Amino acid sequence: MFLDEVIIYCKAGNGGDGCVGFHREKYVQKGGPDGGDGGKGGSIYVQADAGMTTLIDFRYKQHYRAENGLPGAGKNMFGQRGQDMVIKVPRGTVVYDAESGGILADAFNPDEKILLLQGGRGGRGNARFATPVKRSPAFAENGEKTIERKIRLELKTIADVGLVGFPNVGKSTLLSVISAAKPKIADYPFTTLTPNLGVVRHFDGSFVVADIPGLIEGAAEGQGLGHKFLRHVERVRLIVHVVDVSGADGREPVEDYRIIRNELKRYSERLYELPEIIVANKCDALQDGETLTALKEAVGCPVLSVSAVTRQGVKELLDAVTLRLKELPPPEPIHFTKYEYEAVDKDSVIIEQHNGAFFVSGGYVEELARKAYLDDNDSFNWFQKKMRERGIIDMLKERGAKDGDTICVLDLAFTLME
Ligand SMILES: Nc1nc2c(ncn2[C@@H]2O[C@H](COP(=O)(O)OP(=O)(O)OP(=O)(O)O)[C@@H](O)[C@H]2O)c(=O)[nH]1
Ligand SMILES: [Mg+2]
DSSP, rough: OOOOOEEEEEEOOOOOOOOOOOOOOOSSSSSSSSOOOOOOOOOOOEEETTTTSTTTTHHHHHHHEEEOOOOBTTTTBOOOOOOOEEEEETEEEEEEETTOOOEEEESSSSOEEEEEEEEOOOOOOOOGGGSOOOSSOOOOOOOOOOOOOOEEEEEEEOOSEEEEOSTTTTTTHHHHHSOOOOOOOOSSSSOOOEEEEEEEETTEEEEEEEEOOOOTGGGGGTTTTTTGGGGTTTTTTTTEEEOOOOOOSSOOOOHHHHHHHHHHHHHHHHHHHHHHEEEEEOOGOOOOOOHHHHHHHHHHOOEEETTTTTTHHHHHHHHHHHHHHHSSSOOOOOOOOOOOOOOOOOTTTTEEEEEEEEEESSHHHHHHHHOOTSHHHHHHHHHHHHHHHHHHHHHHHHHHOOTTTTEETTTTEEEOOO
């Protein structure tokens, strides 16, 4: 079974919570804080697996969760990191955030591990929050909770050559004689229902050919099997356009050729502009030489006369393809800007209180905190001034923060002082 589009649900692991702990030892009355940090949650990666050709496995397993980080412990012990999860996908799978449609990854390079969702940050233990004023903080930070994301996988096969043409023109027959692939072949339209791939070895080189279901006029509007399989030739470097010139089906080769060109154009300009080799197939059954001559005149570029059944012209076709591929740039991944999940709303200010400490988060404060350096007085004053200007100090007071309380923003912990 073949499947080229699926929705799955992925969640990176939560970060482990930080620990509140105090050093204990005989004869030492008040040990310092020694609660360790929580472990980072496992991240989710995708990896192209050359052995896979369909997304069918994802129909049976839709939920993917990486392991959570473990909480920190006393004696400054870090919590264990959650294990990452690697989702294997066929080569050529494009990964989208299903809600926004933004592209997250293109599993193009074999075996490359691509980060999809980052595991949650581990919370910091209380040892990290000790300040000269508050030497024994009795609070720690919670680990970051991650959000489950709805992800869409779309397979866009990676091949060098795409076979396109009307149904029944002999595309699959051609694939079967040039490669070891064993596609279904029969004398009726729409024999091929899903793409077939074949590796062609010619002299000392090789290339991959994709054979897709036949197209008909109006494929763009969903006629026949529609356009949906064209995504499997979207990334090829060269189109081999197969036309039946035998006249056996009562078709007009020139018209057939134009209809298919038009459908390619309607699908995408890029596909339309790809270099093309035209194959006049079924030459063994040519009823009237006129059709072939007419096609050659109409298209204004070389047309290769072939018979997939007798193999006449097949070697010449492979020579021509090999030569053409040599001139063409190597295939490359799609160009895209990775979709970034909105971390926090830019204007939001979130104040959380645990065990007497105030945790402030949100786009603006976090940005400030990244710039500030608390050991430097000027920098710290600047930071506080900005917080005050933005009304964040007032918000903290409204929430009950008093002088001497600890305020935490990202990695910074400081004492509120008026
Ligand atoms: N005489 C002759 N018949 C051919 C040739 N190539 C293919 N055929 C026949 O044409 C019919 C259709 O061949 P397929 O290879 O299934 O055609 P297709 O283009 O893959 O068709 P779809 O999968 O429906 O799009 C079969 O009966 C083949 O035997 C050829 O060179 N000469
Ligand atoms: Mg076929």
